[in-house]
Amino acid sequence: MDYDPQDIEERWRERWAETGRYEADPGDADDDATFITVPYPYPSGGMHMGHVRTYTVPDVYARYRRQRGDNVLFPIAWHVTGTPIIGAVERLKKGEKEQLSVLRDTYDVPEDTLQDLETPMGYARYFIEEHYKRGMKSLGLSIDWRREFTTNDERYSKFVTWQYETLRDRDRLEKGLHPVKYCTNEEQPVTTHDLLEGEEAEYQEYTLIRFGLDDAVVPMATLRPETVRGVTNAYVDPDATYVRATVDGETWLVSETAAEKLRLQAHEVSVTEHVAGADLVGRSVTNPVTGDAVPILPAAFVDPDNATGVVMSVPAHSPDDYLALQEAKADDERMERYGVDPDAVAAIEPVPILDVEGYGDVPARDAVESAGITASDDPELEAVTKELYNREFHGGRLHDDYGEFAGEVIEDVREAYRETGVEAGNFDTMYEFSEEVVCRCGGAVEVAEQDTWFLSYNDEDWKQATKRVVENMECIPENTRGEYDHTIDWLNEWPCIRNYGLGTRLPWDDDFVIEPLSDSTIYMAYYTLAPRLQEIPVGDLDREFFDALFYGADAVDDPDPRALDLREEWQYWYPVDYRFSANDLISNHLTFYLFHHAELFAESEWPAGIVIMGMGLLEGQKMSSSKGHVVLPDEAIQAYGADTVRFFLLNSAEPWQDYDWRADQVESVRDQLERFWNRATELVPEEPASTFEDDRPALEHVDRWLLSKLQRTISEVTEAMEGAETRTASQTAFYDFEESLRWYRRRADVDRPAAQWTLRHALETRLRLLAPFVPFMANELHERLTGRPAEEAPWPDVDPELTDRTVELQEARIEQLTEDVHDIVDVTGTDPDTVRVYVAADWKRAVFEAVAEAGPDVGAVMSEAMSDPALRERGDAVNDLAGELVELVRDLDETTVDTMATLDERAVYEAAAAFLEREFDATVDVYDEDADPPDPGEKAGDAVPFRPAIHLE
């Protein structure tokens, strides 16, 4: 019967759906409950091959644990919180070309369905049903479908509400100011998806150095606050409009636009007077740190729309400032026009504040001079500046007048220096974007500061508790452990609410919604409750209900019995044994997951393990739905079958390694599976027999060899699966054993009943090992072979009765001999009629015994051998041979060597003579070297134990 994956797979899908095969419920207390999760998909688009492995790896592990007898729960749900889906719907409604192309071309959304996607939940629902669910079912994922939910469900919101109320009570939430993107036209915060320009823009935190001018503060914005001692002058744009304004009760002088920005950034601002930039030029301002008075000079390069519109000049360390100063000095006329005394300008000299290797006293001068730059419009200036800034930041050491910071490298102390200045009242802070940002409505977007709730991931005791979670957790691969610790150390407060989006409202202020990374930290617990929670009215799911559920009957005055009932269910499944996730989520989602479990649940419910998965490429390149560079699971399953897709994904790399979906490789996998299928069906009997154990025929040497290899396969596959090494496991069960089978078919008369029995036994075992990977094919064949699906059969155990080291070693000799004869045939280009094989003489054998006795040490072997008078005579020859044999034995364990010592080589080769005659179409004669054999090629003397001499005629 031909391999027809579509037919086979469809039948199993139906069967699994009809029987609810993977629905898991709590069983007996002594059951082994295994709970496996994976981040729920975010259906802002369709599922493509990049997602497929993410869900297939945990499925394979789940199937493995089930075969090992565990009660396994593998659920899924849908993350619809936040703004991406809303953004996608907006773009669709506006008829954006790019968005329509992604939907129509990349994800094949039918034309008449597009309008259903015009509401957020309609959009989400389409991709959930038509892509994710359909794809997951096609792939045969062993999911308990009764437990699915979305994060927009009202009961889920009740659960998140409980979580955030609890966190607030425990002081893990705090209120504070936070920079947000704010559209000045729409007068509201916007997200990255709302932007027309500047999606890449970053928040830059400027330090404002509070220079003084009479009674007013002139805040100079800088990213390098430590250069404050090197300021020689200030610059304003003489043509721009500045204002005198009251800012938080003080008088400030800033550009007109800066005043507006300061107002957005939580300052009280009222403008009292407009001032022309030119009127400020020529006046002097006082440096708050040094107390020095420096002049304000005119400069056209000052941008009044950036930061405060007033900049300080540090000519010793800024190439721009250095050149601007040179230009000012060279243009007396211009200075005079603005009422600046040219002599005062001429007197300005750069003031160095740090030393940096590779530059002289005045690094900026060196930098521009060595690059041959003379004008501030030189295109090379930017690169030179960047280079200098970098060198100064990473290697610049501050001069002595920096007090406690003297001698320190900028990189290490900039932040501390800044804070000291802020505390002393000399510095302030202002945010600005790194580039221009424009809203889709056309309005300018500025940085605003808004009151926000934060999760206090910076709390030291919370960090410590989370580190204990990591300590007790299994990290796969192990080298990710440090990354969690690193993230915990570095994590700061996290703003956990947004102004809009789908999801749960902040319980005490429904203007805000809890953002996606914050509403998904403990939802694994919700899986254990989801189906039965449906029976409980939403109104009953209050704080008390969940307190009773998660903290027990004693936690509340009047516990709801339904909550206590659910508590048992939760406790049965929790903790999560393995969460399968992706590398880039360590620095946020996964660590949040650990934080919240550490805080909210007892140690016994903490995450037990996380498996990190690598990412997927398509034909060597990153997948991208916007470029259409994706493969949809449906297409691939249609073309190759789900088993092929699964096997390729699991077999081409270990879960934590990156993999590359390549059509030619996938095709080859499909061919391999087909070949396997064809071979297997030849062994399927007319009537399925449940077992052949009762009528096992007498086995021959080769049969025992294959069965012994099979035992080795079982133990290797099992060990690999325990470590979630799906590549090693599938490689071993499939390809490696295939190698053994190839040899077996060559060696054995496979029509014998014993061979048939052996092949069927091996097939049955292998189907069970492969069932997690290719469940459709493995179950089908196993059922045809034995009457029950592979997944109903237990995971194979190693049968010590069938493990036979001696047989394996014997067969290895025959393989070696065959290969050697082949080599000689190839090299000589002859076609022998006679193959003579000479087994090493007895004394050589004795040397091997000495090696086995003394171990891999030539000296020890020699003293052992020399005690034998017969060997002593042969002195040098024994020494040479001992060296050779020690080499041979070095890597082998003692049991193997001892077994080798008992091997009767002559008998082994003679038993294989018939095979060798077939193989080479020649007469094969086996002789003892020391029995005076016919030796036309004078080869017999070359024989060595386990390496017989060969002569071809």
Place this chain on the structure above:
RNA sequence: GCGAGGGUAGCCAAGCCUGGAAACGGCGGCGGACUCAAGAUCCGCUCCUGUAGAGGUCCAAGGGUUCAAAUCCCUUCCCUCGCACCA
């Protein structure tokens, strides 16, 4: 810059932790068997040299440790990913 992971024969890729095989396997290529033929299947070969199972030169580059290094150490070059308030 910081943190992580890499660079292995035409391509993909194992081995590296726990030094001791020109280095698993696949794809592609070449030759052969079977066949009317094609496909499938099977068997060889696929760094260089070689009419005897061998020798030579190799695992980004350069040094070092060692009797012995793809494997350990150092230096350099190159690639990928993350560095947040975004899922």
